Amino acid sequence: MSDDAILFDVSDGLAHVTLNRPARLNAVDPDAIERWQWIAHEIADRDDIGAVLFDAVGRAFCAGGDVLAMAGLAQGEPDAGRVIRSLADRIHDGHRTLRESTKPIVAAVQGPVAGGGLGFMLVADLVVASDRATFASRYSDIALTPDCGVSTLLPEAVGTRRALELTLTSRTLSSAEALDWGLVAEVVAPEALDTRAREIAGSWLTGPTGAYGQAKRLVRSGLGRSFQEALDDEAGTIGAAFATPEAQFAIAAFAGGTKR
Secondary structure (H helix, E strand, C coil), X not given: CCCXXXXXXXXXXXXXXXXXXXXXXXXXXXXXXHHHHHHHHHHHHCCCCCEEEEEECCCCCECCECHHHHHHHHCCCCCHHHHHHHHHHHHHHHHHHHHHCCCCEEEEECCCEECCHHHHHHCCCEEEEEXXXXXXXXXXXXCXXXXXXXXXXXXXXXXXXXXXXHHHCCCEEEXXXXXXXXXXXXXXXXXXXXXHHHHHHHHHHHCCHHHHHHHHHHHHXXXXXXXXXXXXXXXXXXXXXXXXXXXXXXXXXXXXXXXX
C-alpha cells in the first residue's frame, strides 16, 4: 500500500480515488487536503477519464477533518481560525471542482461516515453503501460547524428538516435509514460493495459517456440558477448531443426497434 494519504489511479477511463489513512479513520490532514485538491483538478482536466470510483481503506469511510492534526498546526498561531479557514478553502476547492466536472462519480462506502466525511461522500453522484455503514454529523460534539459542503450537500440529499435533525442532534443513521432518507442510492452486503460500485462506473464508461457527463452537469448546475437559464443550457446541450455520432447510432437503433 502506498504512503499517499489518498491513492489515485487511472485505468481504461476509470479514475480510482481511495482515502488511505485507516489508522485515523480516513480523516484528512493537511497532506491529504493538498492531495485531494490536486486529484480533483486532475480528474476535471483529463480527457482520458470518463468516470470516477471513490472509496476508502480500513473500517471507516471518512471521519472528516483530522481535528488533532489541525489543532497541532494551529497551535501557537495568533490567528488559528485563519489557518483552519485556509485548509477548509482547499478542501472546498476540490469539492467544487469535482461537483462541477462532467465526470460522474460513484462512492463505495464500507463503514462509518461522520462530520466532513458526509461532504466528501456527497461529492459523489451516486452512493452505494455496505450494510455496515453508519452516518452521523458530530460537529456539535466538538463545538464546530459544518464544512466540506455539508450545509449544502446534505439538505440537497435528504431535505432541510432531516439535514437539521442530523446536524443538530447526535443521531447516527444505519445504512437502512440512510437508504430510506435518500442519503445513499443502494445498500449491499460488504462483500458485494466493490463489485456493485464498479458495475455502475462501468456502465458509464461503456454507455454514452459524454451524455452521462453532461446530464450530471445539467442537474448539478440547475440547483443554483434560474429556470430559464437551465432551459437554455438544456436546449444547447441536447442539440450538441444530438449531432454526435454516438447519439445518431443510438437513435437509429431505437428507431429501427420501434418499427419492428
